Amino acid sequence: MNAQKDQLKAAVKYAAWAVAALAVAGCTAIYKKHGYVPSEEQLAEVVVGIDTKDSVAETIGVPTASGVLNDGGYYYVSTLMRTRGAGATKPVSRSLVAISFDSRDVVSGIERYSLEDGKVIPLARRVTSSSVEDKTFLRQLLGSLGNFNPGSLLEE
Numbered sequence: 001m002n003a004q005k006d007q008l009k010a011a012v013k014y015a016a017w018a019v020a021a022l023a024v025a026g027c028t029a030i031y032k033k034h035g036y037v038p039s040e041e042q043l044a045e046v047v048v049g050i051d052t053k054d055s056v057a058e059t060i061g062v063p064t065a066s067g068v069l070n071d072g073g074y075y076y077v078s079t080l081m082r083t084r085g086a087g088a089t090k091p092v093s094r095s096l097v098a099i100s101f102d103s104r105d106v107v108s109g110i111e112r113y114s115l116e117d118g119k120v121i122p123l124a125r126r127v128t129s130s131s132v133e134d135k136t137f138l139r140q141l142l143g144s145l146g147n148f149n150p151g152s153l154l155e156e
Contacts, residue, residue: 027085035078036061037095046099046107053105063099073100091115 038060045059056074057063063074076097083089094115102108 030083031092032081032083033078034081035076037076037078037097043097043110046110048107048109051107053101056099056107073098075099 042060046056051059053074060076063076076099078095079091080093081089082092096113098109098111098113099107100109100111
């Protein structure tokens with residue numbers, strides 16, 4: 001009888017240790033890397049004033065993002081994200097390499113930025129309100145009957 005109590009106590013003790021170990025493991029940080037930034041050696045191969053967009057794409061690779069217009073630059077972005085348990089994912093480090101081109105598509109500058117160089121930009125959601133929010137399709141259809149002028153179809 002006493003041996004059964006000892007075994008039960010030992011099982012409870014091991015179960016408590018297992019639960020504690022799982023709780024600690026659940027709080028361990030998980031790191032994920034997104035994107036690509038060329039190394040310093042690769043960037044040293046790009047010569048300002050000589051290389052073009054095509055030669056940069058061949059030397060370094062296709063960028064993760066490019067400028068808004070065709071004559072914009074190449075942007076290589078890499079971000080290291082950390083998640084702890086059920087907490088929100090947060091950026092730990094971010095690296096950005098911006099290669100700018102002139103009007104002849106020749107490299108005019110290479111710049112490197114990090115997370116510390118950036119500014120937090122709050123995103124505002126702006127939605128244009130419409131007058132059809134509370135109207136059903138049938139109510140909209142019947143409401144537009146008085147606004148229709150058949151004579152406008154005959155005029156050229």
